[in-house]
Amino acid sequence: GQNIDQPTEMTATEGAIVQINCTYQTSGFNGLFWYQQHAGEAPTFLSYNVLDGLEEKGRFSSFLSRSKGYSYLLLKELQMKDSASYLCASLDSNYQLIWGAGTKLIIKP
Amino acid sequence: DTEVTQTPKHLVMGMTNKKSLKCEQHMGHRAMYWYKQKAKKPPELMFVYSYEKLSINESVPSRFSPECPNSSLLNLHLHALQPEDSALYLCASSQEPSGGANVLTFGAGSRLTVL
Numbered sequence: 001g002q003n004i005d006q007p008t009e010m011t012a013t014e015g016a017i018v019q020i021n022c023t024y025q026t027s028g029f030n031g032l033f034w035y036q037q038h039a040g041e042a043p044t045f046l047s048y049n050v051l052d053g054l055e056e057k058g059r060f061s062s063f064l065s066r067s068k069g070y071s072y073l074l075l076k077e078l079q080m081k082d083s084a085s086y087l088c089a090s091l092d093s094n095y096q097l098i099w100g101a102g103t104k105l106i107i108k109p
Numbered sequence: 110d111t112e113v114t115q116t117p118k119h120l121v122m123g124m125t126n127k128k129s130l131k132c133e134q135h136m137g138h139r140a141m142y143w144y145k146q147k148a149k150k151p152p153e154l155m156f157v158y159s160y161e162k163l164s165i166n167e168s169v170p171s172r173f174s175p176e177c178p179n180s181s182l183l184n185l186h187l188h189a190l191q192p193e194d195s196a197l198y199l200c201a202s203s204q205e206p207s208g209g210a211n212v213l214t215f216g217a218g219s220r221l222t223v224l
Contacts (some may be wrong), residue, residue, distance in 0.1 A: 097213075
């Protein structure tokens, strides 16, 4: 079957670093997306990885290991506005998105 | 314009009502999607339109009826819904239909409550 696993909830402190992990098992693989969703708002695109390695975009970085079926989203210099849910989604062999349930990130002062 | 606009933001309806959700984008995207999202759950794909034609229907009950009048508009007609259909309904668009790593642009959603 197809499965995406990510932690349900994480807590971190303002100014710190947090890593949100995602493991995936999908029929075929055409890349992995991370989206951010604030409560009551639309998901917004953060990153897309299809090759192994780390992609950095400002305070946010995303890592992929295809052999391990593993990705993480790294958030640095956390700000209160980073409190949101972070959704991991894998693109399968039919280019269909398989979504994880999301990780709710709580930032404390 | 880089937005997907959904109306209404909130909708309360009875099980015998007929209502519609609307979605609009002016980015020239050729694929449009309807997703359903329950609290603390990921979005569930309902329908995909590619070049204004229905390309994917994820076995959605017939009480949900999609319509794509033109390349910028997507509607979801609702009739005889059940309380368990209460959810956030998200519209999204992407530059091209499936077949590539298309980034989805989502609307803010329509929160539906069925009494």
